Amino acid sequence: NAGVTQTPKFQVLKTGQSMTLQCAQDMNHEYMSWYRQDPGMGLRLIHYSVGAGITDQGEVPNGYNVSRSTTEDFPLRLLSAAPSQTSVYFCASSYSSGTTSTDTQYFGPGTRLTVL
């Protein structure tokens, strides 16, 4: 099992550019999520999904879009990048029960994004 994979590992964007951060898992986990990590602030939830076709907002969703067309993939889109989105982004997945997941989340290696 590859676990949770993320691409790219590093990315530099100019303000206003768009891009998609890719996330995939091969553990058949229903629950997937995106976090951003900023110095001194821990990890903050951006969006999450409890299954294919279902997504919802987390703590800091503004400026980001997600979709979940398959169980395996959960891409994160930045439509118009801003310097405030410079961060490290982590994707995670876990088992879920219905619409909740309190199970252990397993994280991808992260994507370091810089917006100039």
Next chain:
Amino acid sequence: AQKVTQAQTEISVVEKEDVTLDCVYETRDTTYYLFWYKQPPSGELVFLIRRNSFDEQNEISGRYSWNFQKSTSSFNFTITASQVVDSAVYFCALSERNTGNQFYFGTGTSLTVIP
């Protein structure tokens, strides 16, 4: 209000010393889960432990031990005989059954073990 508080931002210890990382949480849920993750300098997040609110038994895994006390809403992590490889940022996290769609992370404690 912060649901998970890690008051220690940075800790430095000399190799072989014991060190305890504090975690205090806040929840009204009766069923919840607590986690610790390690983030070494390479950046990945490594799962260490998961505890549920009904199991207050302390846990030991090698040099790692965890002390869960519901009376003080704390879930502290102790590393015995610290090693340089323990240098990392450690995160405590909370997941509640009633709002189980989100993990609440603390801000992390950066541990440096000096050889």
